[in-house]
Amino acid sequence: MQRLVIEGENxxxxxxxxxxxxxxxxxxxxxxxxAKGETALHNCPRLSDVxxxxxxxxxxxxxxxxxxxxVLVNTDGLLHFDVPDDLMREMRSSIVFLGAILGRLGKCKxxxxxxxxxxxxxxxxxxxxxxxxGVQINEEHGVLDCSVPSGLVGTNITFSFPSVGATENVxxxxxxxKGTTVIHNAAREPEITxxxxxxxxxxxxxxxAGESTIVIExxxxxxxxxxxxxxxxxxxxxxxxxxxxxxxxxxxxxxRTSDIEAVIPVFEQMGCSVYTYNDNVYINARHGLKAVxxxxxxxxxxxxxxxxxxxxxxxxxxxxxxxxxxxxxxxRYRQVDELVRMGAKIKTEGKVAxxxxxxxxxxxxxxATDLRGGAxxxxxxxxxxxxxEISDIHLIDRGYEMIEKSLSSVGAxxxxx
Numbered sequence: 001m002q003r004l005v006i007e008g009e010n011x012x013x014x015x016x017x018x019x020x021x022x023x024x025x026x027x028x029x030x031x032x033x034x035a036k037g038e039t040a041l042h043n044c045p046r047l048s049d050v051x052x053x054x055x056x057x058x059x060x061x062x063x064x065x066x067x068x069x070x071v072l073v074n075t076d077g078l079l080h081f082d083v084p085d086d087l088m089r090e091m092r093s094s095i096v097f098l099g100a101i102l103g104r105l106g107k108c109k110x111x112x113x114x115x116x117x118x119x120x121x122x123x124x125x126x127x128x129x130x131x132x133x134g135v136q137i138n139e140e141h142g143v144l145d146c147s148v149p150s151g152l153v154g155t156n157i158t159f160s161f162p163s164v165g166a167t168e169n170v171x172x173x174x175x176x177x178k179g180t181t182v183i184h185n186a187a188r189e190p191e192i193t194x195x196x197x198x199x200x201x202x203x204x205x206x207x208x209a210g211e212s213t214i215v216i217e218x219x220x221x222x223x224x225x226x227x228x229x230x231x232x233x234x235x236x237x238x239x240x241x242x243x244x245x246x247x248x249x250x251x252x253x254x255x256r257t258s259d260i261e262a263v264i265p266v267f268e269q270m271g272c273s274v275y276t277y278n279d280n281v282y283i284n285a286r287h288g289l290k291a292v293x294x295x296x297x298x299x300x301x302x303x304x305x306x307x308x309x310x311x312x313x314x315x316x317x318x319x320x321x322x323x324x325x326x327x328x329x330x331x332r333y334r335q336v337d338e339l340v341r342m343g344a345k346i347k348t349e350g351k352v353a354x355x356x357x358x359x360x361x362x363x364x365x366x367x368a369t370d371l372r373g374g375a376x377x378x379x380x381x382x383x384x385x386x387x388x389e390i391s392d393i394h395l396i397d398r399g400y401e402m403i404e405k406s407l408s409s410v411g412a413x414x415x416x417x
Contacts, residue, residue: 003391004404007413008363008384012248014410018236018255020045020069020229022399023306024191026093027168028198028229029053032073033060033100034175035202037224044071044229048397052090056083056097075104075224082109085143089113091398095123095165098146099172102135107147125166129157133173133181154179154218162187162212162299168195174216175204183214189300190259194230201225233259235400236281237307238375241314242407244272244285245383250410252281262303266292266311270318291320291357297327309335309372313379316344318357326351335373338366342380342388363388368395378403382412 020043030053032039044050044066054071057064060081063074081101088094094113101108112123127137130146134153138145154177157170167187172195174181186192188210196209202225205217236255243250244267257276264274264281269292273284292315297305305328315322316339326332333348340346341364345356363386368374374396381388390396393416396403404414 001391002393003389003417004378004393004396005415005417006363006378006381006388006390008361008381008386008388010382010411010413011246012243012250012382012407012410012412015251015253016239016406016410017253018231018239019043019401021191021194021232021234022047022049023093023234024194025050025229026053026091027096027172027191027195028227029057029071029073030096030100031172031195031199031202032057032062033075033078033097033104034172034199035222035224036075038072038074039202039224040070040072040226042070042226042228044069045232045401047399047401048394049091049093049399052087052094056087056094059084059087060101078104081105081107085111093165095126096168096172098126098144099130099169102130102146102148103152103173103176106151109143109145111143123165125159125161125163126169129159129166129170130173132157133170133177152177152218154181154216156182156184158184159186161185164189164192167192167214171195171199171206171214171216174218175199175206176221177218179218181216181218183216184212186212186214187299188212190230190233190256198225198227201227231256231259233263234304234306234372236260237263237304238310238379238400240267240281240283241310241379242382243283244270244289244314245317245379247285247288248411249284249286250282252283253279255279255281257281262301263307266295266303269293270314289314289318289357291315291318291322294323294325296325299328305329305332306372308332309376310379312346312353312355313339313376315355316346316357316361316380317383320357322355322357324353324355326353334369335376338369338373338377339380341366342384344380360385362386365389365391368392371395371399375400375403378407378414382407
């Protein structure tokens with residue numbers, strides 16, 4: 001098993017490049033199923049989740065290959081409509097293939113998705129929305145056997161919660177459905193807009209993505225295109241936490257600064273100097289960190305739940321007491337016990353975490369509990385005395401492209417063994 005070994009107490013200084021977004025690349029790869037011919041996705045990150053999505057495409061009969069930072073997908077050989085159980089279990093986002101396969105082939109068979117254990121994340125909204133569009137679903141032994149005897153039909157869909165995955169699934173299914181689909185209380189995340197922009201490049205007619213009401217006018221078919229995956233706003237927030245906890249100074253490039261407007265004020269409250277210009281974020285944390293009164297995770301444009309764990313890690317070294325309220329997932333403090341092993345002082349009760357900043361942190365043997373929780377251990381280890389060894393790092397590899405290489409380039413002592 002691979003581990004990350006980190007020698008702490010080294011300030012990070014220099015420049016880091018933000019890679020393409022995991023949470024955008026995965027629905028885009030699913031969207032390739034809808035497009036006839038070849039599609040080229042540029043700035044597509046080298047992540048285990050992306051590799052899993054490519055394996056799903058290959059199982060469906062697509063020709064999928066990587067060239068440098070691009071993934072090329074040709075769907076001329078698309079024949080199969082069933083996704084193997086082992087591939088579905090690798091990542092939560094695999095469920096977005098449901099809407100795409102139904103839109104292209106009119107039938108789909110897959111099992112319930114896997115991914116990080118962050119508490120209940122039911123796909124009820126996905127299923128009920130697709131049923132309204134004419135999908136017949138037979139659920140048996142954890143397998144969804146879906147078909148559309150009369151073809152997908154546009155309709156009005158209202159979500160009780162702005163679910164990102166359900167919004168993506170409906171957009172994918174509606175792109176080639178008959179008539180117009182209107183999604184009310186849609187998710188507004190930038191990754192939703194990226195998916196809509198990609199599909200529009202393929203010939204779709206999607207309006208108002210990024211707003212709470214999205215309108216999709218179905219078209220007969222889509223074609224391949226060239227498209228660049230958006231930058232990863234969560235990776236940007238992670239790098240900012242790394243700079244903050246080490247008292248460092250980083251310039252993060254290839255960032256879309258409008259996507260992190262909810263994150264920047266939190267680091268400014270910590271006492272960091274943060275400047276944005278063009279596609280760059282500059283952060284300087286050389287004057288020490290201060291506690292933040294309250295951070296509440298919320299759907300976009302609020303503070304992202306995916307940035308909660310790494311921000312918590314930075315606050316472990318802040319002067320004073322900080323409070324985090326997790327409003328998205330029920331089980332998103334799984335990293336806390338591992339952080340406490342390293343000297344952090346954190347108490348949790350329900351949705352609330354109270355972080356008392358400490359002056360000293362200590363290296364320890366810890367394990368990643370999930371993707372973002374694993375990244376939080378890396379952040380804390382950068383500021384800890386001595387050596388930290390992190391196991392189960394395959395979870396970190398789901399969302400960070402060779403994190404040890406990136407951090408080493410700006411002064412961290414970190415290696416993969």
